[in-house]
Amino acid sequence: MPAVEMRNIRKSFPGVQALDGVDLNIWPGEVLALVGENGAGKSTLIKILCGAYHADAGEIFIQGEKAHIRSPQDARALGIVAIYQELSLFPNMSVAENILISRMPKRQGIPMVNWSRLRQQARVALDTIGARFDPSVRLGDLSVAGQQMVEIARAASSDARVIVMDEPTSALSEHEVETLFQIITTLKKRGVAIIYITHRLEEVSRVADRITVLRDGKYIGDLPIADATKEKIVQMMVGRALNLFPKEPAPIGKEVMRVENFSRKDAFSDISFSVRKGEILGVAGLMGAGRTEIARAIFGIDPKDSGEVFVEGKKVIIDSPIDAIRSGFGLVPEDRKLQALVLSMAVRENITLAHLSDFARSGIVSKAKERREAGRHVQELDIRTPSVEQKVSNLSGGNQQKVVIAKWLGVKPKVLMLDEPTRGIDVGAKAAIHSLMCKLAASGVGIVMISSELPEIMAMSDRIVVLHEGCITARLNREEATQDRIMMAATGG
Amino acid sequence: MIGAIFPGMSGENKLGAFFTWDYHRDMLRDYSIHGILACGMTIVILTAGIDLSVGSLLGMTGMFFAHLMINLQLSPAVGIPFSLVAGTAAGLLNGVVITSFRIQPFVATLAMMVSARGLAKFIGGGRKIQAGTQQLPAIFEQISSQVLNNNLAIVTIIFLASMGVFWLILNRTRFGRHLYAIGGNDEAARLSGVRVNLVRTAAYGIAGLMSAVAGVCYAARTYYGDPEAGQGYELTSIAMVVIGGTSLIGGRGGIFLTLLGTLIIGYIEKILSINGVEIAYRFMVEGAIIVAAVIIQQTGRRTRL
Numbered sequence: 001m002p003a004v005e006m007r008n009i010r011k012s013f014p015g016v017q018a019l020d021g022v023d024l025n026i027w028p029g030e031v032l033a034l035v036g037e038n039g040a041g042k043s044t045l046i047k048i049l050c051g052a053y054h055a056d057a058g059e060i061f062i063q064g065e066k067a068h069i070r071s072p073q074d075a076r077a078l079g080i081v082a083i084y085q086e087l088s089l090f091p092n093m094s095v096a097e098n099i100l101i102s103r104m105p106k107r108q109g110i111p112m113v114n115w116s117r118l119r120q121q122a123r124v125a126l127d128t129i130g131a132r133f134d135p136s137v138r139l140g141d142l143s144v145a146g147q148q149m150v151e152i153a154r155a156a157s158s159d160a161r162v163i164v165m166d167e168p169t170s171a172l173s174e175h176e177v178e179t180l181f182q183i184i185t186t187l188k189k190r191g192v193a194i195i196y197i198t199h200r201l202e203e204v205s206r207v208a209d210r211i212t213v214l215r216d217g218k219y220i221g222d223l224p225i226a227d228a229t230k231e232k233i234v235q236m237m238v239g240r241a242l243n244l245f246p247k248e249p250a251p252i253g254k255e256v257m258r259v260e261n262f263s264r265k266d267a268f269s270d271i272s273f274s275v276r277k278g279e280i281l282g283v284a285g286l287m288g289a290g291r292t293e294i295a296r297a298i299f300g301i302d303p304k305d306s307g308e309v310f311v312e313g314k315k316v317i318i319d320s321p322i323d324a325i326r327s328g329f330g331l332v333p334e335d336r337k338l339q340a341l342v343l344s345m346a347v348r349e350n351i352t353l354a355h356l357s358d359f360a361r362s363g364i365v366s367k368a369k370e371r372r373e374a375g376r377h378v379q380e381l382d383i384r385t386p387s388v389e390q391k392v393s394n395l396s397g398g399n400q401q402k403v404v405i406a407k408w409l410g411v412k413p414k415v416l417m418l419d420e421p422t423r424g425i426d427v428g429a430k431a432a433i434h435s436l437m438c439k440l441a442a443s444g445v446g447i448v449m450i451s452s453e454l455p456e457i458m459a460m461s462d463r464i465v466v467l468h469e470g471c472i473t474a475r476l477n478r479e480e481a482t483q484d485r486i487m488m489a490a491t492g493g
Numbered sequence: 494m495i496g497a498i499f500p501g502m503s504g505e506n507k508l509g510a511f512f513t514w515d516y517h518r519d520m521l522r523d524y525s526i527h528g529i530l531a532c533g534m535t536i537v538i539l540t541a542g543i544d545l546s547v548g549s550l551l552g553m554t555g556m557f558f559a560h561l562m563i564n565l566q567l568s569p570a571v572g573i574p575f576s577l578v579a580g581t582a583a584g585l586l587n588g589v590v591i592t593s594f595r596i597q598p599f600v601a602t603l604a605m606m607v608s609a610r611g612l613a614k615f616i617g618g619g620r621k622i623q624a625g626t627q628q629l630p631a632i633f634e635q636i637s638s639q640v641l642n643n644n645l646a647i648v649t650i651i652f653l654a655s656m657g658v659f660w661l662i663l664n665r666t667r668f669g670r671h672l673y674a675i676g677g678n679d680e681a682a683r684l685s686g687v688r689v690n691l692v693r694t695a696a697y698g699i700a701g702l703m704s705a706v707a708g709v710c711y712a713a714r715t716y717y718g719d720p721e722a723g724q725g726y727e728l729t730s731i732a733m734v735v736i737g738g739t740s741l742i743g744g745r746g747g748i749f750l751t752l753l754g755t756l757i758i759g760y761i762e763k764i765l766s767i768n769g770v771e772i773a774y775r776f777m778v779e780g781a782i783i784v785a786a787v788i789i790q791q792t793g794r795r796t797r798l
Binding site: 301321325331333338341342344349353356363364365407 | 665666667668670671673674676677678680681682683684685686687688744745
């Protein structure tokens with residue numbers, strides 16, 4: 001008997017049919033990957049299951065019995081727990097308190113917390129998922145991965161029968177992902193059903209037993225994991241064959257940027273590399289290897305202890321992002337919402353932010369000129385927005401990332417550094433951003449691409465440098481790069 | 494209470510007064526000084542900051558102006574620019590403290606609020622600066638006069654002109670755009686090459702400048718320099734900005750909203766006071782209306798989305 005069966009679920013929002021007769025079923029002890037592009041209806045479906053939304057039509061059966069889920073409390077009572085991207089924990093409290101927040105053990109007779117029982121029960125909860133840290137530690141002192149484990153422990157200890165994980169690996173390092181997968185295996189053995197939502201298709205084949213694909217609010221189909229090739233999944237997701245990595249070799253010219261002996265204590269040391277016109281340089285390495293730190297130091301955001309930067313052979317002094325932009329750099333940072341976009345502003349205002357002076361005469365900005373420029377980028381980059389006056393906060397992740405890139409195109413950089421350019425972006429936009437990178441390279445821009453995704457690194461880069469604990473451990477040409485060689489270098493082997 | 498809000502309904506015949514221009518002229522005149530402060534406050538709040546020192550700076554620059562004009566008998570061509578420079582300098586100091594030492598705007602401007610009040614008292618030895626036996630310089634009369642057949646106060650013209658200039662700054666200039674960007678996401682602004690610290694410092698400098706404009710107007714309107722002038726004005730001007738709908742989180746709002754907020758507060762106070770509502774009730778009603786105004790404009794925003 002399925003743990004959850006959802007039949008013919010429909011849901012519409014003003015102007016959108018978000019779900020149009022979607023089915024989903026999952027058995028105890030099974031991991032079901034729910035995949036689809038942004039806007040396919042994954043989140044809506046999950047929110048209906050978890051009681052955050054109400055379906056317009058359709059039925060839900062839990063363990064074969066028809067269920068009426070009207071609130072998150074109802075869902076919880078039925079053993080359905082969701083672990084969202086934004087953690088719902090209290091960083092100021094201990095791990096134990098977080099796990100047992102809603103059912104603190106009390107002392108007999110008096111309404112006071114029994115602290116030793118609390119720690120004991122928390123220990124048991126942590127043990128069941130194989131987490132080894134001390135329950136009396138303050139939650140805020142744990143890494144994101146640790147915090148996520150606490151959240152899973154909380155779910156598991158409350159007798160959850162179905163756990164929904166929404167992009168659980170987006171903030172985890174490779175090593176932490178392994179730990180998460182082990183926990184998932186443990187939960188499976190205990191008969192918990194897991195609905196796993198992700199954009200990372202490599203993970204799907206590793207962790208899932210079955211895949212359900214949604215597209216445009218419709219149920220497209222199920223695939224047993226044995227039949228699921230990446231190409232097949234992508235084809236079902238986008239409705240056509242799609243080349244995720246449209247690499248087009250560009251003529252490679254003279255050196256455009258060179259970094260020499262970049263060092264900062266406890267972050268990176270003796271980093272030297274160069275990029276040529278038309279070249280895509282891939283920077284690989286594990287999370288925490290210093291990739292982002294190096295890009296930030298080159299761009300003048302963070303200080304460096306030593307090191308020099310040369311642009312087209314001339315030494316440049318960069319102490320701030322303004323210096324970097326003047327010297328011909330652009331940076332698409334790691335976190336587009338926190339570091340790249342002003343979410344309260346329109347698409348137009350974000351696109352022109354870095355080169356507003358081009359639209360201003362004696363300080364007065366011409367909005368008409370701005371609109372023309374923004375409109376041109378929206379068209380060229382195929383940014384899906386009703387107008388250039390739309391607030392960027394209303395755009396999907398992929399379109400937001402295109403806005404960030406459009407901002408730098410206007411500056412006409414000689415070197416564009418992109419830090420995790422396609423993280424958390426759906427496959428269609430991902431392919432578009434990749435082909436955009438190739439186009440830029442072909443127009444003579446030198447590109448530095450930092451990525452945690454090995455297939456992306458290998459498919460898009462002309463050359464690759466691999467970092468391990470702040471040092472370059474390998475320099476590979478496109479032809480000699482294999483997954484094994486990169487991973488060896490990234491782990492210091 | 495109803496009579497308090499709708500003037501025509503109170504027993505006495507105030508309805509007639511509401512429909513004369515004099516009534517509106519007086520309201521505008523009385524709240525122009527607050528409105529001038531609110532202009533500066535708007536741009537500070539747009540950067541997600543706050544400036545608690547504007548009331549004290551009003552008092553300080555008013556004293557400084559009175560000292561230059563009355564005690565030293567200087568020309569207005571000297572007195573006015575010097576007063577404006579003093580206010581701007583104090584505002585810039587706020588900005589430098591906030592950006593260079595990474596001190597919270599609330600704390601930095603609170604400190605300036607206290608110090609500037611002290612300086613205001615120091616200038617006059619704790620007393621007001623009045624003309625006394627000397628002749629009051631003509632500039633005082635000129636600023637507090639009314640033009641167009643006595644139908645528009647000079648301070649109101651200064652207030653409305655400031656609104657116009659600020660509208661231009663916020664909507665048409667690079668500086669204005671940078672203010673919004675910093676308030677929306679200062680990290681993204683910095684990474685896009687915006688000189689965040691410089692722009693932010695300038696915002697406080699402008700708030701200081703507007704405090705000085707208000708200080709000169711205040712001294713002129715009262716014919717003396719008062720070391721206690723402007724107490725509590727910082728809160729009124731913050732209320733005007735917020736009631737208009739500019740967000741304290743930064744990045745959202747505008748100068749027309751502040752004009753709206755100024756008019757709302759101005760009319761509430763005027764209507765209540767002209768109807769002889771006791772000060773105790775006036776405060777209570779005002780508090781309630783501020784909350785109501787903010788709720789109304791928030792629900793309006795939500796439905797628009």
